[in-house]
Amino acid sequence: MPRAAPRAKLRRVLRGDSSRISESMRESGEALAQSLAAIKGSEWLDLGCGDGTTALPAVSRGAEVLGVDIAGNLVVASNACVAAQGPTTCKFQEGDASTLRDIDDQAFGLVVSIFGAISPRGYL
Secondary structure: OOOHHHHHHHHHHHOOOOHHHHHHHHHHHHHHHHHHHHHHEEEEEOOOOOOOOOOHHHHHHHEEEEEEOOOOOHHHHHHHHHHHHHOOOOEEEOOOOOOOOOOOOOOEEEEOOOOOOOOOOOOO
């Protein structure tokens, strides 16, 4: 089976209604942001960010966050949520955690993934 097949299947699954998953992750995102003491100006990369369940609590505590998710629908929803809140230090973009593009090496002080499936390059 070609390696692209599992990745395509994952994208199809994530395009569905993920609101139940996101809702169940909210407490975890809050707890993680609190326990890691999101310091004003700290730079976070949130891989598998979903709809911002970790990124948004970190931003509310002063962190600057880039959220990356393979599911375009979640990225669109997250950016809409951020836009509705007004100016913020949070941005979401579609991407694959195993092949990050346009992100400089060592650009973040912290990389988190509270919910995600990240595999070594070529595994999926």
